[in-house]
Amino acid sequence: MGRRRIEIAEVKNPNTKLVTFSKRRTGLFKKANELSVLCGAEVAIVMFSPGQKPYSYAHPSVDVVADKYLRRKRRSNVVGANVRENNASNEVGERLCQELSAVEVLTEEEHKKATELEMREKEQEASQFSQNKELLQSSPALQRMVKDYVDAMEVSECMLLLAKEAVIGVPNRPITKRRRRN
Amino acid sequence: MGRRRIEIAEVKNPNTKLVTFSKRRTGLFKKANELSVLCGAEVAIVMFSPGQKPYSYAHPSVDVVADKYLRRKRRSNVVGANVRENNASNEVGERLCQELSAVEVLTEEEHKKATELEMREKEQEASQFSQNKELLQSSPALQRMVKDYVDAMEVSECMLLLAKEAVIGVPNRPITKRRRRN
DNA sequence: GCCTATTAATAATC
DNA sequence: GATTATTAATAGGC
Numbered sequence: 514m515g516r517r518r519i520e521i522a523e524v525k526n527p528n529t530k531l532v533t534f535s536k537r538r539t540g541l542f543k544k545a546n547e548l549s550v551l552c553g554a555e556v557a558i559v560m561f562s563p564g565q566k567p568y569s570y571a572h573p574s575v576d577v578v579a580d581k582y583l584r585r586k587r588r589s590n591v592v593g594a595n596v597r598e599n600n601a602s603n604e605v606g607e608r609l610c611q612e613l614s615a616v617e618v619l620t621e622e623e624h625k626k627a628t629e630l631e632m633r634e635k636e637q638e639a640s641q642f643s644q645n646k647e648l649l650q651s652s653p654a655l656q657r658m659v660k661d662y663v664d665a666m667e668v669s670e671c672m673l674l675l676a677k678e679a680v681i682g683v684p685n686r687p688i689t690k691r692r693r694r695n
Numbered sequence: 696m697g698r699r700r701i702e703i704a705e706v707k708n709p710n711t712k713l714v715t716f717s718k719r720r721t722g723l724f725k726k727a728n729e730l731s732v733l734c735g736a737e738v739a740i741v742m743f744s745p746g747q748k749p750y751s752y753a754h755p756s757v758d759v760v761a762d763k764y765l766r767r768k769r770r771s772n773v774v775g776a777n778v779r780e781n782n783a784s785n786e787v788g789e790r791l792c793q794e795l796s797a798v799e800v801l802t803e804e805e806h807k808k809a810t811e812l813e814m815r816e817k818e819q820e821a822s823q824f825s826q827n828k829e830l831l832q833s834s835p836a837l838q839r840m841v842k843d844y845v846d847a848m849e850v851s852e853c854m855l856l857l858a859k860e861a862v863i864g865v866p867n868r869p870i871t872k873r874r875r876r877n
Numbered sequence: 878g879c880c881t882a883t884t885a886a887t888a889a890t891c
Numbered sequence: 892g893a894t895t896a897t898t899a900a901t902a903g904g905c
Contacts, residue, residue: 519733524734537730541730544719544722545723548742551706551715551716552705552713552744556740558740560730
């Protein structure tokens, strides 16, 4: 979209690169803003310039998010953290990074499906919700339990869910074509 | 940039909104990818659709960028955070594919184990709430409540991680009057 | 999803 | 930073 078409490859000239970064960053944030407004979506972007300078755009405001944040506690689980640490080979490459995320997601998805199925079964067993709902509201112990439950679910539910579509929704050509496991 | 010019205001028609979200999300991710490639920048985008579905794009990964942004405030309970850190290499080849396959398998297996183990531990911990837990699991209503709670936290968690210390690059003019509840 | 008229982003330039 | 020739994204329609 300029005087000339350019290849999507690293810009060599440092000056040009910086200019490009600035312009496109602005454009990206603008797009993000439009998306959030048009669709009422919550969007957060953080990035580091070639010179490692941090930039970000977010909607809604940080304050709102921080407020929400104050209600929750520290996360606790460590699902598969070490696993990958060991697999962190030397010169894997960008693509591999994404692929790893994909695998994580896939495996996690499997797990979640199983869990969901399990829950669904139990779901059918009882249908005394209204009663339980009242119980929850009147029981501090239960409330605490729910809170703990939520805390435990945070990472696996949140980050993995996020990472999920992270890889799936990658834009046009994945930079380089690659095949999944042979 | 379409058959017609549109106002940057919330799209009323739900169908249109969803279509718009999909298209623009794709476009945004594409732009983000181009930016990261062109400038070698690290970019992470997290968003929630109007229906609160999470999506994300990141290079090298959400975790890496978010971690960086948070200056290591988070602990390693994030899946595969450190792994991708140093992978700045850009060479992709047969070797990478092979390595990838290997890692995929390894990761997949071990991740499942880790996940299972994690679940087991969690269950034990929760045994003290066995009674309440049982109640929760047997009640669709409670489950839904928990899920809603988790969903709500998903947003705050990720938005916070990504936007907390974000301050710098807010886009230029909001394009068009936009109104959002504060 | 694919198509294409149209608008919007932006590369080169100043 | 501002301008503008071009390309790229996309709104509306299948």
